[in-house]
Each structure stands twice: as C-alpha cells, then as structure tokens.
Amino acid sequence: MRVWKFGNDIDTDAIIPGRFLTIYDEKELATHAFEGTRDEFSQKATDGDIIVAGRNFGCGSSREHAPLAIRGAGVRVIIAESFARIFYRNAINTGLLPVTSSAAKEIQDGAVISVDTVEGYIESDGTRYPIDPVPAFLLEIIRAGGLVEYARAHPEVKTCTE
Amino acid sequence: MANGMTVAEKIFSSKCGRTIRAGDVVMAGIDAAMIHDITGPLAITQFWEMGGERVFDPQKIILLFDHQIPADSIPAAKNHVMMRAFAEEQGITNYDLREGVCHQVAVEKGRVAPGDIVVGSDSHTCMYGAVGAFATGIGSTDMGFALKYGALYFRVPETIRVDAVGTFGRRVGPKDLVLRMAGDIGADGATYRALEFGGSAFSSMHMAGRMTVSNMAIEMGGKAGIVPPDAVTMEYLKDRGSFDPVDIAPDSDATYLEKRGYDVTTLSPQVAIPHNVDNVAPVEEVAGRKVDQVFIGSCTNGRFEDMKEAAEVLGDDTFSEKLRVIIIPASRDEYLKTLRAGLIERFVEAGALVEAPCCGPCMGGAFGLLAPGEVSLSTSNRNFRGRQGSTEAEVYLCSPATAAASALYGEITDPREV
Numbered sequence: 001m002r003v004w005k006f007g008n009d010i011d012t013d014a015i016i017p018g019r020f021l022t023i024y025d026e027k028e029l030a031t032h033a034f035e036g037t038r039d040e041f042s043q044k045a046t047d048g049d050i051i052v053a054g055r056n057f058g059c060g061s062s063r064e065h066a067p068l069a070i071r072g073a074g075v076r077v078i079i080a081e082s083f084a085r086i087f088y089r090n091a092i093n094t095g096l097l098p099v100t101s102s103a104a105k106e107i108q109d110g111a112v113i114s115v116d117t118v119e120g121y122i123e124s125d126g127t128r129y130p131i132d133p134v135p136a137f138l139l140e141i142i143r144a145g146g147l148v149e150y151a152r153a154h155p156e157v158k159t160c161t162e
Numbered sequence: 163m164a165n166g167m168t169v170a171e172k173i174f175s176s177k178c179g180r181t182i183r184a185g186d187v188v189m190a191g192i193d194a195a196m197i198h199d200i201t202g203p204l205a206i207t208q209f210w211e212m213g214g215e216r217v218f219d220p221q222k223i224i225l226l227f228d229h230q231i232p233a234d235s236i237p238a239a240k241n242h243v244m245m246r247a248f249a250e251e252q253g254i255t256n257y258d259l260r261e262g263v264c265h266q267v268a269v270e271k272g273r274v275a276p277g278d279i280v281v282g283s284d285s286h287t288c289m290y291g292a293v294g295a296f297a298t299g300i301g302s303t304d305m306g307f308a309l310k311y312g313a314l315y316f317r318v319p320e321t322i323r324v325d326a327v328g329t330f331g332r333r334v335g336p337k338d339l340v341l342r343m344a345g346d347i348g349a350d351g352a353t354y355r356a357l358e359f360g361g362s363a364f365s366s367m368h369m370a371g372r373m374t375v376s377n378m379a380i381e382m383g384g385k386a387g388i389v390p391p392d393a394v395t396m397e398y399l400k401d402r403g404s405f406d407p408v409d410i411a412p413d414s415d416a417t418y419l420e421k422r423g424y425d426v427t428t429l430s431p432q433v434a435i436p437h438n439v440d441n442v443a444p445v446e447e448v449a450g451r452k453v454d455q456v457f458i459g460s461c462t463n464g465r466f467e468d469m470k471e472a473a474e475v476l477g478d479d480t481f482s483e484k485l486r487v488i489i490i491p492a493s494r495d496e497y498l499k500t501l502r503a504g505l506i507e508r509f510v511e512a513g514a515l516v517e518a519p520c521c522g523p524c525m526g527g528a529f530g531l532l533a534p535g536e537v538s539l540s541t542s543n544r545n546f547r548g549r550q551g552s553t554e555a556e557v558y559l560c561s562p563a564t565a566a567a568s569a570l571y572g573e574i575t576d577p578r579e580v
Contacts, residue, residue, distance in 0.1 A: 011547075013526065014546065014547060017548050018525045021527060022230070022235060022241060024207070036547075036554075037547060056349055062301050063200065063201060064204055064303060082350065085385055086300065093303035094303060137315050137317075147304065148211045148303065151212035151213065151310060157311045157313055160182070160190050160191075161178055161179050
C-alpha cells in the first residue's frame with residue numbers, strides 16, 4: 001500500500017479545515033482532507049494507504065474530525081516520528097492506529113510498505129524497522145476494538161480512589 | 163533524587179488519596195467536563211454509542227455554543243438543536259449562545275476550582291490552569307467516556323517549570339511572554355508534559371494575563387499549563403462560588419524535567435510568523451508588513467484587560483482605512499465591562515466592527531475569513547496555514563497592544579513607538 005509522506009507539525013487545520021467541522025460522516029470528511037494543502041490526497045488515497053510523517057503529527061485542535069477524515073479516506077495506519085498528544089488518543093479511540101517509529105525519516109513518498117503490529121515492525125524495500133510500543137493502558141483499548149467497545153464491555157470503571 | 167511534588171502530582175495525589183507520581187497512569191474522577199457546538203455533538207453521539215443513558219453528574223457539565231453563533235449554516239443550527247435537547251433531557255445547565263467563549267465562561271462562572279481535574283473537548287481547555295486546575299483538552303470519544311463515567315485515563319505528566327521575574331515594559335505583557343516561550347520551547351517541546359508557571363512576574367500578573375499564558379500551553383504541546391493558586395486567584399474567585407482551600411503549591415524540592423527562566427523586563431513585543439506558533443520574532447523584525455485584517459479577541463486575548471490594552475494604544479485616533487478591524491470580547495461579562503468603560507463606543511468610532519462574544523475569525527469558519535494572499539494579524543492562538551480561511555493567506559499572532567498599534571497604520575507596528 002502506498003505511502004503518503006508528510007513533514008513536521010502537520011496540524012489539525014491542515015488535516016481538516018475549520019469550515020468543515022459541522023460534518024461528522026467520515027467519508028464526507030475525507031473529501032475535504034488536506035484541502036488546500038494537499039488536494040491530491042482526497043482524490044487519490046485508497047483503502048490501505050499509509051500516512052508517514054515527521055514530528056508532532058496532528059498538533060493543534062482536539063477535533064476528532066481529523067482522524068475521522070483520514071480514516072474515511074481508507075487509511076488505517078499513520079507512522080510518525082512523534083504525535084501530538086490529543087491526536088494520538090483520538091486516533092486510537094476512532095480506530096486509526098498511530099505508530100511511532102524513527103523509520104518515518106527513512107520512508108519516502110509513494111513507497112510501498114507493510115506494517116506488522118503484532119511482531120512490531122515496518123517493512124520497506126526489504127528492510128525491517130522497529131516500531132515503538134503503545135502504552136499498556138492504550139493497548140487495552142485497542143484490544144477492545146476502540147474506546148466505544150471498551151466502554152460497552154465495562155458497565156463501570158474503577159477510579160484511582162478505589 | 164528529590165522527593166517533592168509538582169502541582170500536577172499534588173492534584174492527582176489529592177484526587178486519588180495516595181501518592182501519585184509523574185509517569186503513573188490513573189483512572190481519575192473528573193470535577194468538570196466542557197462541551198461546545200463543534201465537538202459536543204460527536205461526544206454526545208459517542209456517549210450514546212457507549213450505552214450511556216444518564217451523564218455522570220449534570221451539575222459538572224459545562225455546555226454552551228461559541229464556535230458557530232448565531233448559527234452560520236443549517237448544519238450548525240441542527241447541532242445547536244441537538245445539544246439543546248441533550249441538555250434538557252439530562253438536566254444540564256445550557257448557557258447556549260448567551261455567554262461567550264467556552265473557556266472564559268467556564269472560569270468566570272466559577273465552574274472550575276483550584277485543584278480540580280477538568281476535561282474539555284477543546285484543546286485550549288488548558289486555560290483553566292490559570293485558576294490552579296489540572297485541565298486538558300480531549301477528543302469527542304474520550305469526552306463521551308467522561309460524560310458516562312465521570313472519569314478518564316490520565317498519564318500523569320512530567321513537568322517543565324517556567325519562572326518569570328521582572329516587570330513588563332510599557333506595552334509589553336503576558337502574550338509577548340507566552341509567544342516567546344512557544345518560540346523557545348517549540349510546538350512540541352512540552353508534548354505529554356505539564357507546564358508550571360511561577361516567579362514574581364506571575365505573582366504580580368492579573369488573572370486575565372495568567373489565562374492568556376495557560377491558554378497557550380497547548381501551542382507547545384502541553385497537556386496542562388498551571389499557575390499555582392495564590393491570593394490573586396482567590397480574589398478573582400471569591401464572588402464566583404465557594405471554593406475550599408487546597409494545598410497544591412509545588413514543593414521546593416519537586417522533580418522537574420526541565421526548568422526555564424525569563425526576565426520580562428527586557429522582553430520586547432513578540433509576533434508569531436506564519437505558519438507555526440513557535441516561529442516567533444520580536445516585533446522589530448516584522449514591522450512594516452502590510453496587514454488586511456486585525457482581530458482582537460478569542461479565549462486567548464478577549465478579556466476586558468485586553469480591550470483596555472488595545473484602547474489605550476488607540477487613544478483618540480482612528481483605525482487605518484487600509485484594513486478591517488474586528489473586535490470581539492470573549493464573554494458577555496467581558497463585553498459589558500468593555501461597554502460600561504466606554505471602550506466599545508471608542509472602538510466603533512475608530513472604525514472597528516465589534517461583534518457579540520464568540521470565537522470569531524479564530525475558528526476559520528463562521529466569519530471573518532481571509533482570501534488568498536491576504537494577511538491577518540490576530541490576538542488569538544494559532545497561525546496554522548488555512549486557520550482563518552484560505553490556505554494561501556497568512557496569519558500573524560501578537561498581543562492586543564501590537565494589534566491595536568498595527569491597526570492604526572495598516573502594517574505591523576511596534577506598540578512602543580505609537
């Protein structure tokens with residue numbers, strides 16, 4: 001699946017501009033993803049494509065429209081050198097897997113790569129790169145199939161006082 | 163190694179009833195949750211998807227509309243209808259579109275107390291750190307979870323301590339300080355970290371200024387931006403509710419990831435240059451650049467103190483006709499203070515459009531959008547490409563004083579020279 005390579009500090013206004021925030025349908029959001037900064041993405045991205053970016057991907061707003069717009073375009077995995085905090089959690093909660101790896105530097109736009117999240121590596125041009133582990137408490141949510149499913153399976157939660 | 167605790171560690175320890183350290187992951191109860199018209203509808207949908215029926219505590223939910231008011235489109239109007247129905251069904255106080263920008267309203271209505279843990283489905287929720295709360299922005303799905311359980315997973319962050327001393331020079335203030343910090347720390351320098359602010363420049367800073375600084379913690383990636391509560395905080399809060407005293411002052415031997423110091427005496431007015439908030443330069447370096455639109459307002463700089471700062475620079479003059487000036491107080495209370503001081507009249511006489519409290523051009527949707535090639539100078543918090551309209555437009559960020567000075571001449575102007 002092809003790689004869409006982005007640079008550092010890709011912000012949520014670039015991913016989905018403010019004027020589209022009344023939309024909640026991921027397919028419709030996807031038609032405006034990266035509008036004005038990389039129009040080719042919404043026109044050509046297909047199921048299974050992967051976004052690879054530099055540092056601080058998803059910085060800015062807490063808008064969940066951002067991971068939804070990317071997911072709506074068919075992308076399920078984003079590899080970055082680092083993620084902004086709110087985006088990272090929003091991605092996991094909406095079923096988009098954020099993978100942190102220094103390999104993001106090496107991978108070029110248009111490359112065809114694969115990601116093995118079970119074994120924990122990225123394969124590009126025959127080279128395997130390690131990926132950073134996901135924090136344990138978030139892994140629990142990923143394993144449940146997202147935060148909605150996690151919540152459905154837990155009628156109550158135990159807080160730190162209990 | 164030091165054993166003392168940071169403010170963030172003290173807040174979580176106090177909430178959990180045991181010692182909690184940076185790096186710990188806890189499911190902590192929350193004291194307030196804020197939703198608005200952009201991210202609220204999805205949070206409510208997710209709450210239902212999770213099997214939610216009744217919110218954990220209607221009194222702890224802050225609900226209002228500020229991004230698209232009065233409704234700028236039929237979809238926005240439908241979102242308002244949906245949230246009104248939810249508030250009514252759940253027994254949540256709905257400020258609707260009456261009160262202003264969410265963060266300002268949350269603080270001024272006394273909905274946030276020192277030592278609270280607060281979440282909001284808006285990234286600038288970190289502003290409540292100005293009253294000594296651990297407050298952070300979350301997405302809508304996390305908010306759906308918070309609405310249902312009244313709790314959320316937190317990884318307790320390490321802290322970067324920023325001390326500022328000295329006295330601000332004429333027409334230099336808190337916005338210039340926080341822009342300088344963003345320039346130094348970088349757009350991701352505080353990711354997964356809390357920022358803790360202190361020193362004599364903060365002790366003597368009014369609450370409006372503290373809110374400006376805490377508000378922009380997220381522009382450095384910060385999870386929270388906390389000013390430990392003091393007499394200034396309690397004076398601000400005294401008529402806004404009953405607040406129990408809390409001991410969350412950081413220990414002198416607290417463990418910080420990093421410490422930074424500023425002397426504001428030598429600070430000059432700062433400007434963030436397109437298209438990143440950490441691309442910051444002293445105003446001298448960008449003076450003379452032509453501006454098409456000036457915006458004074460937002461949760462960052464829409465308080466009465468900001469309006470006074472702009473009005474003082476304006477004096478009896480009029481704004482340049484080469485540009486348009488949009489001024490929006492952040493809340494009804496702040497608007498009324500500005501109005502009663504005669505400043506609204508002054509702004510209108512000078513040629514500004516004064517709008518009712520809302521997010522305005524900062525959210526890049528409702529109104530005040532830029533055409534390709536246009537330049538905006540704004541007291542808000544983000545200058546990302548496309549933030550205020552066309553991706554071929556430019557946004558510069560600055561203080562109310564620099565914005566007002568620039569509005570007089572139609573170009574970026576050092577307020578000290580006006």
